[in-house]
Amino acid sequence: MAPTPTLQPFHVLDDARKDDKALPAFMVSTTRGFLPRDEPITDLPAEFAALDTLLHRCPLQTATGEAGLLAEGRLGEVVEQEFPNLVEHVAKFANDQVMLTALYRDYSFLASSYLLEPCHHNMLKSGSYGLGRSVLPENISIPLAEVAKLTGFQPFMEYAGSYALYNYRLLDPALGLTYDNLAPIRAFEHGLDRTSSEAGFVLTHVDMVKESPQLVAGAVNTLKGAEHYLGHGDKQLFKDGLKEVVDSLTKINRVLERMWSRSKPGEYGNFRTFIFGIAGQSMFPNGVIYKGVSDTPFSFRGESGANDSMVPLSDNLLQISMPETPLTDILKDFRKYRPGNHMEFLSWVKSSAEQVGIKKLALEDAESATLYLQALDQVRDFRWRHWNFTREYIIKKTAHPTATGGSPIIRWLPNQLNAVINAQMEVFRALEDLDHTTPGIAEVREKVTKQKADLAKEVEKFCAERGV
Template sequence: MFIPNTSFEVLEDAKLDDISLPAFMVSTIRGFLPRMDPIVTLPQEFDPVEDLLQSMPVLTHSGRPGFLASGRLGDEVEKLPDLTEEIEKYHNNLPMMNALYRDYSFLASAYLLEPCHMRFIKGEPTGFKPFMEYAGSCLSGWGANIYYNALFNYRLENPDRGLEYDNLRLIRAFEHGLDPSSSEAGFVLVHVDMVKNSGPIIAGTMSALSALHDRNGAEPAVQRETFNDGLRTVLGAMRKVNGVMETMWGKSKPRSYTSFRTFIFGITSQSMFPDGVVYEGINDGKPMSFRGESGANDSMIPLMDNLLQIQMPETPLTEILQDFREYRPSNHRQFLVEIKHCSEDLGVKDFALGIDSYRLARTDEEKESVLESRRLWIKLLDQVRDFRWRHWCFAREYILKQTSHPTATGGSPIVTWLPNQLQAVMEEMVEIYGNIGGQSGPAYLGEECRSIMDLVSRQRDMLRKEVDKYCQERGVSARG
């Protein structure tokens, strides 16, 4: 299946046995999850890496303290043999290369941030200090796409049960994550549980776009209903994603998050890496900076942004959002670009809101079909708002109330960055609802949409007050 007017293929068969394809490819079956379940154990020639990773966590699978519990990991990493030639043997096995990337990235992140962790456990929880010695770190090839490592970091306890939450386990962990009941495991596995619902989001998106692409010769009523069916599929899946997201509160506790969060920080805009990091033998010895793990690396909400044509303000905060889009697998990145162009080229937003279609409708049935498109559009925007509002609530409870460190793991300003996108969605909803006359009269969209917009009005005011409060407390500009 191809995105209309493009050569980009969305897989309808995950092609589980094809190792020549990247592990991360967009599909209607697996969504944004890897095409197959991740590789759990590295080949025998990587036993030194495997052994070190199993001995690394603060609490190992055996229940004994690991190297990170005592600050010994750095010394052990220095003993690792150079396995570059062994890695090259697998350059045609792309899922294996993903597993190797995952595991070396875990080591690199733990190696760089171990000193911060040691300060944290010694009683310095309110902020990080610069570690200038990081400039001499002898590492190679570490990117910051740890979010997708998280999606390649689960195994199934019982393969027959599939992706049920209580059947998921972590492959690698920094702190206590090998215990499935730990907050670290909960943090990662809830993300996996969310993304497993992304297949129908993609399928519904493709259906809606195809309905408009095939408009020539199609009966308008049939086209409109096919389009609406696609939006309904996306809406149902987004509701599931947000429902799973809500379970984070019970599966990863705010007070526990701060400790293992240390290891998912990146290098960009972080006080502990004021001059970046030099990777020996890379980039002519010049420092480099990468962003760390962030929910902004996820592809589901950017897909919604692009399909729904949500306009972001032209601010430095939005520039950070654009930068995050580089930290995705190339297939996902290209998919999002093509969806944006396709949605704009086909006039998806104009068709959904149907100003002319409603005015020219000849029957009550045709008018009702347009009103249904509008309702679905508002409800989809509301799911994006709901996701971003909850993300902001997480940031408030898990981070702002726990630490004074000014930047998030990905390097964005912790107080103002999420509200930048959240406010944009709510402004879009208010503008659309007013322009289409959805609040009353013949184009009234009903009580559910009215309740949604009442909530938006309250949350806009609440968000402004909260951001102003935290900015004043921390001495930062509310305008980012």
């Protein structure tokens, strides 16, 4: 008989250890999930006052309601003429990962503002982005590269360490993490007004990831439950874990739907200009030279929800197999752009799920297969709702062919949505083999079959319209 598998240990924190500044700002825990261990730092040390002041002057509309440097098209000259290189002060914070992450957020905000400022004005004048700046000056590139090296982020704005998950504060710390108590720290457009579409976009991500502790716990419990079953023959813990995963994804999807009312499709394009990356974008045909850092141009992907860890966790746990296509290579490349501890956790989940054979165990009996189907259905539901956003906020509004992260806008998301639907089809077949059917399962099957056909038609239509 084959020996029963023993999972490799992985330390998911039960206590996020908020006071320990030497630990990375982002570490997976069952209390904070994928959010940072503590609320992001809002105030920079006095040594970085020039950076803070410049970021306050930057947004298209500043906190006081006036036109900022980006609106006037003056950020470039201010950076080049007035802004000091503060890199000498970084070393003082070498043991403070939390402060380094705040510095990373702020330098990456300044870098994206500087590089993409011309694109905002080109868009206003001609309706297309034109070219961004191709050289990042030393007063930004050197400190950005330094804080990125010390924190493990890429030296370009990332989703978690900067724009989305390290960009919120609590209006009243006593009230905790509720949407009405959140405000952004930095913004490109009007985001400092917490009722704006930019704020709504950023804070809805935070509001969703706030629900991730249960998803993390559910994933760990499913894996441990599978290990327990293989050793002891009792499947209850495995099923309980899957149920937790279903419940948490259901909550996350409910929050996702609130995006529509918090951030308007017609206003998305205004701040979106500043969250583009370099890789695969017409604005940076030759990449960007980071002066004083490297003579070879850099090419980083832009911010993207693809760098969020909740959906990849679900893909890895449920062993959703993606087709071997160049589109899937993009999905894998996105994995480099997340906090180191998130990456390690996601790899652990993937290898552990393979080791215990989550999918195989789930398809062995009708109750487990039904729970597994429900979990897949929540991942499909996420990707379907998300596809609706992409259609309404982006595809109907702009002909620019690549998303901020550099993926082809029409084909990439359907690649993954189809993969989930195909995984569900496999479960329907397994349930048939087990002679198990219920009206609920038949209903899901009908919905999913129709969605697959609708998606194919829609993608074909958009491709024909755009000649791609």
